[in-house]
Structures are given as structure tokens and as C-alpha cells.
Amino acid sequence: MLIAQLSDPHVRPNGVLYQGVVDSNRGLADAIEHVLALDIRPDLVLVTGDLVDEGLPDEYAMVRHILAALTIPYLVIPGNHDDPTCLRAAFSDHRYLPLRGPLHYCVDDHPVRIIGLDSTVPGEHHGHLDQAGLDWLADTLAQQPDKPTVVMLHHPPLVSGIPYMDDYRYFDESALRGVVARFGNIEAVLCGHVHRPMVKRWANTVLCTSPSTATQIDLTFAATATPSSHDGPRGYLLHRWTKGDGLLSHTVQLGTFAGPYPFA
Ligand SMILES: [Fe+2]
Numbered sequence: 001m002l003i004a005q006l007s008d009p010h011v012r013p014n015g016v017l018y019q020g021v022v023d024s025n026r027g028l029a030d031a032i033e034h035v036l037a038l039d040i041r042p043d044l045v046l047v048t049g050d051l052v053d054e055g056l057p058d059e060y061a062m063v064r065h066i067l068a069a070l071t072i073p074y075l076v077i078p079g080n081h082d083d084p085t086c087l088r089a090a091f092s093d094h095r096y097l098p099l100r101g102p103l104h105y106c107v108d109d110h111p112v113r114i115i116g117l118d119s120t121v122p123g124e125h126h127g128h129l130d131q132a133g134l135d136w137l138a139d140t141l142a143q144q145p146d147k148p149t150v151v152m153l154h155h156p157p158l159v160s161g162i163p164y165m166d167d168y169r170y171f172d173e174s175a176l177r178g179v180v181a182r183f184g185n186i187e188a189v190l191c192g193h194v195h196r197p198m199v200k201r202w203a204n205t206v207l208c209t210s211p212s213t214a215t216q217i218d219l220t221f222a223a224t225a226t227p228s229s230h231d232g233p234r235g236y237l238l239h240r241w242t243k244g245d246g247l248l249s250h251t252v253q254l255g256t257f258a259g260p261y262p263f264a
Helices: 024-037 057-067 084-090 131-143 173-181
Strands: 002-006 044-048 074-077 105-107 113-116 149-152 186-191 198-202 205-209 235-242 246-253
Touching: 002 024, 024 057, 024 235, 044 186, 057 084, 074 113, 113 131, 131 173, 186 235, 186 246, 205 246
Parallel strands: 002 044, 044 074, 113 149, 149 186, 186 205
Antiparallel strands: 002 235, 105 113, 198 205, 235 246
């Protein structure tokens, strides 16, 4: 099973640039074009939050328009820039999304079970799951404790080391870690939010974050660092699962580069 993970497209209304400078709509369209041009077609696409930048209905109309080019089934979860009401309305035909409450769900149609978690907190940019969300996750995982499973949520439950990103990280990760660590069948926990690829051993599994299809957060560790990002390299993750061998995750960078050259 091949799973493409696109994250943080931050789509804007038609003709509007992200942060006034970056064509994030083009970035998502380019990523979709790249996915469709792979020499093996993915079975599923995951979009791990911040589908749009300001939660506006016009932005959701645009993200649906761009995603319509995907001829592969896709699942979405919300990020801190999404508006849950507008997202639900825009994706009302996505039957896996619950009609009310947090947008947690489980899709069991594939060799790998996909669990989507809603880590957003209304009116805030940090992430968190309340006790009801943790209980839902524990119950859902307990229903199929042997089937390979991927859990996705927008906010990675880690400290990135980039100070201004950590100000609105996932808060109180220990309770979530405690639930995930109880299960041995979780191939990976897939996240967005940090607009950079990161990998961490976490809760007896692997935690991966995806680059954004829009801007990338700069790699700065100093406490005095000011928030900054660059228009590239844009990218996405490609997760290849094979029976008996598990999940392997590739980082795909978008762009054109010199080559191909012989390699031997
Ligand atoms: Fe984002």
C-alpha cells in the first residue's frame, strides 16, 4: 500500500497569495501533479491539516477545486488554521467525517487502518486532545490491536527545538503517548504543523512530520530566533507499506533539478 501525505497547503482564495507573497494554491496543485506522475500510483492520500489559511468559505471552495484533480481517494484532518464548521460544510460528502463534535475518525477500508485525530483547540493555535478524545483513541485502537495502523494528527506531540514553533506545539503529550504506547501495531504517527520533515522515536512507534506544500519553517534553535520561513523546498511524504516489512517513509522534494545522471 502506498500512501502520499500532503500537509499544510494553506490554500487562499483565488488570486490571493499566502502571507501576501507565496502562491500556496500553486504549491498544492504542483504536489498533486507530482503524486499523480509517480511511477506507482498511491492508494490513498492523507492531507494533515491547515488545508486553508484563514478558515474562509472561499478558501475551502478553492481547496476543493484544487483537490478535485486528485483521482485518488483522500482523507483530511483539521489544523489550527482550519475552521471546523467551514471544513465540515466543504467536505460534507466525505462520509468518514463525523457530523458533530471533534473530527476524529477511523477508516478501515485498506490493508493499513487509518485513524484521524482532531488535535485542534477552538480559538487557539496549540494542539491537545481532551480525555474524551484520548478515550475514543484507546477504544478505537483496542478494536483492532493486531492490524497495521497509522495514526495522524496535525500537531506533532514533540518539542521541535524551534522556539517559536514550540510555543504552540501539542500540549501535555504524555497522556497521548501513554495511549499509543500500549499498542504494538502502530506503524507510524503522521503529523503536519511544523512545516518541516522531522522523525522521532515516540511511544513505541515512529513519529514523522511532513514538509508543507507551501512555505517551510526555517531551522533556528536560538531562544531569540524570530519566526521566519522560506518558499521552499516544498515537499510531501510518501509512505510505502508492505506486508511483513512494515512502513517506510520517503521525503519527496518538489522542484526541478539537473539530471538524470547515470548512477552505478
Ligand atoms: Fe501550517
